[in-house]
Amino acid sequence: MRDAFVKKLNESAADNPDIMLLVGDLGxxxxxxxxxxxxxxxxxxxxxxxxxxxxxxxxxxxxxRPFVYSIANFPTLRPLEQIRNDVCYHGLGVTIVSVGAGLAxxxxxxxxxxxxxxxxxxxxxxxxxxxxxxxxxxxxxxxxILADPSPAYLRLGKNKxxxxxEAPPDLFQGAPxxxxxxxxxxxxxxxxxIVQALEVAEQLAEAGVSVRVVSCPVIKPLNAEAVxxxxxxxxxxxxxxxxxxxxxxxxAVLEAFAVRGWRTPILPLGLADAxxxxxxxxxxxxxxxxxxxxxxRDSVASFTSTNA
Amino acid sequence: MDTTELARRARISALTMCSQSGASHIGAALSVxxxxxxxxxxxxxxxxxxxxxPARDIVLVSKGHSASGVYxxxxxxxYFPLDWLDDYYLDGSHLGGHVTAHGVPGVELSTGALGHxxxxxxxxxxxxxxxxxxxxxxxxxxDGECAEGSNxxxxxxGAHHGLGNVTVVVDRNRLQILGRxxxxxGLEPFPDxxxxxxxxxxxxxxxxxxxxxxxLRVRSDRPRAIIANTTKGKGVDFMEDKVEWHxxxxxxxxxAVAIAQLETNTTEVPA
Numbered sequence: 001m002r003d004a005f006v007k008k009l010n011e012s013a014a015d016n017p018d019i020m021l022l023v024g025d026l027g028x029x030x031x032x033x034x035x036x037x038x039x040x041x042x043x044x045x046x047x048x049x050x051x052x053x054x055x056x057x058x059x060x061x062x063x064x065r066p067f068v069y070s071i072a073n074f075p076t077l078r079p080l081e082q083i084r085n086d087v088c089y090h091g092l093g094v095t096i097v098s099v100g101a102g103l104a105x106x107x108x109x110x111x112x113x114x115x116x117x118x119x120x121x122x123x124x125x126x127x128x129x130x131x132x133x134x135x136x137x138x139x140x141x142x143x144x145i146l147a148d149p150s151p152a153y154l155r156l157g158k159n160k161x162x163x164x165x166e167a168p169p170d171l172f173q174g175a176p177x178x179x180x181x182x183x184x185x186x187x188x189x190x191x192x193x194i195v196q197a198l199e200v201a202e203q204l205a206e207a208g209v210s211v212r213v214v215s216c217p218v219i220k221p222l223n224a225e226a227v228x229x230x231x232x233x234x235x236x237x238x239x240x241x242x243x244x245x246x247x248x249x250x251x252a253v254l255e256a257f258a259v260r261g262w263r264t265p266i267l268p269l270g271l272a273d274a275x276x277x278x279x280x281x282x283x284x285x286x287x288x289x290x291x292x293x294x295x296x297r298d299s300v301a302s303f304t305s306t307n308a
Numbered sequence: 309m310d311t312t313e314l315a316r317r318a319r320i321s322a323l324t325m326c327s328q329s330g331a332s333h334i335g336a337a338l339s340v341x342x343x344x345x346x347x348x349x350x351x352x353x354x355x356x357x358x359x360x361x362p363a364r365d366i367v368l369v370s371k372g373h374s375a376s377g378v379y380x381x382x383x384x385x386x387y388f389p390l391d392w393l394d395d396y397y398l399d400g401s402h403l404g405g406h407v408t409a410h411g412v413p414g415v416e417l418s419t420g421a422l423g424h425x426x427x428x429x430x431x432x433x434x435x436x437x438x439x440x441x442x443x444x445x446x447x448x449x450x451d452g453e454c455a456e457g458s459n460x461x462x463x464x465x466g467a468h469h470g471l472g473n474v475t476v477v478v479d480r481n482r483l484q485i486l487g488r489x490x491x492x493x494g495l496e497p498f499p500d501x502x503x504x505x506x507x508x509x510x511x512x513x514x515x516x517x518x519x520x521x522x523x524l525r526v527r528s529d530r531p532r533a534i535i536a537n538t539t540k541g542k543g544v545d546f547m548e549d550k551v552e553w554h555x556x557x558x559x560x561x562x563x564a565v566a567i568a569q570l571e572t573n574t575t576e577v578p579a
Contacts, residue, residue, distance in 0.1 A: 046464065059431045
């Protein structure tokens with residue numbers, strides 16, 4: 001997905017000289033082409049993320065559209081006050097791009113696990129939040145971001161995520177996309193962990209439970225009506241995210257439904273509220289950090305029968 | 309109005325604003341008003357009748373807590389109606405207790421959390437350098453805020469890219485909330501730190517308008533840091549170099565004494 005992002009930005013920059021790519025000395029083998037093609041639109045800010053976001057805000061105040069690129073929590077939590085004050089307070093068109101959503105950098109340890117970012121970034125005023133599931137959604141998200149002058153956060157996976165779509169979907173209205181039809185229950189997913197939802201759907205189909213899998217890459221502004229419509233005819237919604245359940249994607253859906261008085265049953269699934277001390281790759285960690293496939297499967301099955 | 313008179317009037321306004329509204333930070337406003345008066349009133353290519361001019365210089369005040377001083381200078385210089393100053397800090401005012409850009413002509417960046425304006429200014433200056441635009445970016449820092457690491461990140465970038473279009477002025481009043489800067493978290497050798505970061509450094513008397521003007525007019529192929537040695541609370545004898553006037557609010561009697569000093573002793577602020 002990171003390659004898809006840089007490729008898409010490369011294409012967009014061809015006829016948009018305002019696009020800037022700022023990197024915090026990360027992206028070896030990924031960002032070099034952009035820098036070679038557009039040397040005046042590329043800036044390595046060094047390992048200095050607070051400065052990088054401030055610089056991006058200064059550039060945006062002059063009309064540029066900077067994309068601030070780094071991995072995990074480095075472009076989000078480290079310069080959070082710069083994002084809040086310099087970018088959001090002034091409503092500037094800076095896009096924060098983080099590679100390595102959730103546990104993608106699993107073996108590198110908890111410092112590199114981006115598992116609270118949705119919660120924190122979506123609370124900022126005017127900040128749009130995108131969490132694409134695959135390269136196609138990533139391309140679509142970049143188009144949606146560039147079509148709007150407000151701040152944005154783009155939460156990317158890492159690489160080689162299976163494609164969910166043959167072409168980029170239309171994300172301009174923020175509508176979720178049905179990836180697998182089903183009639184009993186809806187699993188609503190933000191991000192590349194959608195592959196786990198599809199696996200769960202496959203397993204439950206054998207047990208006679210028909211699971212609809214829906215990708216929801218636009219977390220903020222959440223298109224609540226479209227989310228409700230996407231779950232129509234099923235007993236309710238299980239949200240799935242590789243992120244803490246505290247304040248994340250599931251919380252966004254719960255809030256949106258609660259304030260509208262909609263009584264759709266909703267079960268948010270996500271990572272346990274605990275710093276991870278064990279070492280392992282993404283899938284290995286998922287199994288041990290609250291998102292084991294068997295646990296998700298059993299939770300969806302139990303939710304379905306309870307609300308049937 | 310010459311900058312000395314602008315500064316004198318701004319001091320009276322800032323004192324009145326803080327006293328009437330119950331706002332803090334008068335000491336930090338008084339220390340930096342001369343620098344602000346020379347930047348806004350003379351050296352920077354800015355004026356009240358073209359605040360949106362794309363060719364204007366960019367003035368960023370990182371020490372957002374000196375808001376009363378910034379607004380007083382801008383108000384006295386004609387950027388907005390003077391009566392805006394009357395409800396500074398009060399409910400529904402245009403003017404908040406930290407520098408606010410939203411709806412305030414002449415203010416480019418809202419600040420208040422420290423260590424933000426220098427990286428922002430570096431980004432603005434880099435953009436101009438890429439575009440071949442000869443615009444200057446002035447960034448006013450407090451000395452206490454130089455403990456924020458983000459300033460030094462920005463300083464690295466400014467030097468690395470040879471941003472001669474950036475000029476920092478540090479309001480070196482040597483006091484912060486709980487004590488002297490050198491007792492709280494020492495900055496010295498302060499000019500040497502900026503030099504070591506690749507900046508051209510000049511130390512001046514931060515209340516001498518001629519010195520401020522001359523130092524700010526110097527152009528270089530490197531970013532410049534002007535260490536403006538100042539006195540916190542400058543212009544009011546019982547506030548000068550007193551740590552408590554970062555926080556205290558002058559009462560009506562103190563305000564009367566302060567204004568009397570500024571009205572009768574116009575030589576207090578050297579021309």
